[in-house]
Amino acid sequence: MINRLFLGPVDENFDFQMDVAAGPWCFIGRETTHPGWEDLDFVEPFDTPDKLVDADRMAAALVDTLAGNWAERLNTLHKIDRPVAFWYRYLLLWLSLGTTALWARWRNFEELVRRHGQKSLTVYVATDLGRREFADLTDFMQSLNFDPIVQFEIDSMIARSLAPPDWNLVESTSPLVHRTSPSAPIRGDETGSPVAVRMQKIIPRLPFDHLPGIRVAKLPLSLFVAMLPRSRVELPDYRPSADKLADFSADFLALLDSVLTNMVPDTIGGANFCELDRVASSIRYFPGRLYIANTRSVIDRQRLIVAHALIAGERLVSIQHGGWDGTGGTIPWSRPTYAPDHAHLTWGWECQADLPVRGIPYLAPALAAFRNQHRQIRRELIFVGARIAVHGMRFDCVPRPREVIAYRKQKVRFFKELNPEIMSDTIYRPKPQGLSDLEDEAYVLRHIPDLPILAGDLNARMTSCRLVVLDHPGTALHFALAANIPVVCFWNWPDWALCKEAQPYFEALHEAGVLYTDAEAAAEHINSTWEDIPRWWSSRPVQGAVVAWRQRYARTGPFARLRLFFTVWKLNRLEDYNAAASASLA
Numbered sequence: 001m002i003n004r005l006f007l008g009p010v011d012e013n014f015d016f017q018m019d020v021a022a023g024p025w026c027f028i029g030r031e032t033t034h035p036g037w038e039d040l041d042f043v044e045p046f047d048t049p050d051k052l053v054d055a056d057r058m059a060a061a062l063v064d065t066l067a068g069n070w071a072e073r074l075n076t077l078h079k080i081d082r083p084v085a086f087w088y089r090y091l092l093l094w095l096s097l098g099t100t101a102l103w104a105r106w107r108n109f110e111e112l113v114r115r116h117g118q119k120s121l122t123v124y125v126a127t128d129l130g131r132r133e134f135a136d137l138t139d140f141m142q143s144l145n146f147d148p149i150v151q152f153e154i155d156s157m158i159a160r161s162l163a164p165p166d167w168n169l170v171e172s173t174s175p176l177v178h179r180t181s182p183s184a185p186i187r188g189d190e191t192g193s194p195v196a197v198r199m200q201k202i203i204p205r206l207p208f209d210h211l212p213g214i215r216v217a218k219l220p221l222s223l224f225v226a227m228l229p230r231s232r233v234e235l236p237d238y239r240p241s242a243d244k245l246a247d248f249s250a251d252f253l254a255l256l257d258s259v260l261t262n263m264v265p266d267t268i269g270g271a272n273f274c275e276l277d278r279v280a281s282s283i284r285y286f287p288g289r290l291y292i293a294n295t296r297s298v299i300d301r302q303r304l305i306v307a308h309a310l311i312a313g314e315r316l317v318s319i320q321h322g323g324w325d326g327t328g329g330t331i332p333w334s335r336p337t338y339a340p341d342h343a344h345l346t347w348g349w350e351c352q353a354d355l356p357v358r359g360i361p362y363l364a365p366a367l368a369a370f371r372n373q374h375r376q377i378r379r380e381l382i383f384v385g386a387r388i389a390v391h392g393m394r395f396d397c398v399p400r401p402r403e404v405i406a407y408r409k410q411k412v413r414f415f416k417e418l419n420p421e422i423m424s425d426t427i428y429r430p431k432p433q434g435l436s437d438l439e440d441e442a443y444v445l446r447h448i449p450d451l452p453i454l455a456g457d458l459n460a461r462m463t464s465c466r467l468v469v470l471d472h473p474g475t476a477l478h479f480a481l482a483a484n485i486p487v488v489c490f491w492n493w494p495d496w497a498l499c500k501e502a503q504p505y506f507e508a509l510h511e512a513g514v515l516y517t518d519a520e521a522a523a524e525h526i527n528s529t530w531e532d533i534p535r536w537w538s539s540r541p542v543q544g545a546v547v548a549w550r551q552r553y554a555r556t557g558p559f560a561r562l563r564l565f566f567t568v569w570k571l572n573r574l575e576d577y578n579a580a581a582s583a584s585l586a
Helices: 049-078 084-116 137-146 148-162 194-202 218-227 250-262 271-282 300-311 401-417 441-447 458-462 475-482 503-511 519-537 540-553 560-573 578-585
Strands: 004-006 122-125 168-171 290-292 315-319 343-346 359-361 381-384 426-429 467-470 487-490
Touching: 049 084, 049 271, 084 137, 084 148, 084 250, 084 300, 122 148, 137 148, 148 250, 218 290, 218 560, 271 300, 290 560, 300 315, 343 560, 359 560, 381 401, 381 458, 401 441, 401 519, 458 475, 467 475, 467 519, 475 487, 475 540, 487 519, 503 540, 519 540
Parallel strands: 004 122, 122 168, 290 315, 315 343, 343 359, 381 426, 381 467, 467 487
Antiparallel strands: none
């Protein structure tokens, strides 16, 4: 019998005793055909939050150096002479995604060698990764996250570099999984409704360009920004240091360079960049003026405008979009993406771990619209699940691939521990189909066949239910607490890399009986309080913890849109932060 190592999806003859799967991703689309796969002991190089944060720091330092190298290459390619700060701002997401993806899989393969290196294994590998055509950053991002062919080719290149001599590499075509991309992918050239696209051609950008929950008010706020006095700012001076490469082997750095070179999106290294840059260059910029926008947009056009605004001397202000900002030990993109900005508008916090960010709290209209809006109409428990991702291509502060399996099992245990009469009032909200790697809705329904599934507007439905249950921290928690919706949470704490600033607030929720460390304890609490949820939720210990959490991470208040004018005035008075931010990367 031949012992085999599968880098991509396993075949129908996978032997649990003899064969090895590189990770849980090998069973995407194979879950029902290989019962028992969840009990396999997969390797995991970042099995603690500290290891994950350390890996994030290493990748960020490498990206900082790569940005300088790629600035020179792209200036030569496009026959232009832009400062490193321009390319740094524009390339950060692409470089961060590519670096973390390759480093995560490289480390995973090193762990496979550490555990199985003494065995004689046959490893099925793809041919060398050639030039890949990506239209834009979104195309590149979705291929890394969802395309099994690209993932298999990357894993194969790593195997060629790290496999022990006794391992036999055999070229093979990896079988496809049932799905290669989300059902409704976000395209990089999407900018909104047809009306918004037409308006964008008339007015390419506004100084108050983007903020969740704001539409009509963008125009008066932009006029206000334009009227404010402008302050002289220094262009960030990014000087990459070669010593940041010391933590990486020469083989890894060579492979990373090869992969990035062959996976440059057309909007970075091709003709589409030239056209986008021509349009962005024609826009007028105003040195010293605020530019409030989504500086970390995946839309290349928007990110290129941000880069031009930066080198023109405008002061960039980014905006919090989700629950990981402020609470995570890592962030969904990369820690350097905060650094070039003058400030970052937050839902209440000022600092996050050791990230180079100047957090400015404000009353977010997107949250304020739900402020204290809970009014129970339905006798309903809504369970909201998280995305079940096992590829591990980014260093998000979520469970790593191996821990995701246990995470998914917990929700089934929760449902089975609930009293039958409560289960009759329970409804489940999975992530939209296509956004999870492993099965979510189908998995739950195999164990709880009669469980209703919630579709449609989640926030509106939560404001009228009796209780919301969350098995993860994140944006849904922010909205629920802003609306003062009764919430019970549970998750295995070591699986979620939360920053030290956020931990006391989560611990306060735990002490108040809102947050639990396992599914059984959460279900037991709900079983005992179901008929008296309003009294429990309005009790002093619970409301004390909730109010403190809201003040720090989901701050709301009356007249949120009107008070944005004061926030903008405050932003305009801040001293330049760019020099300090760039220094923190050195």
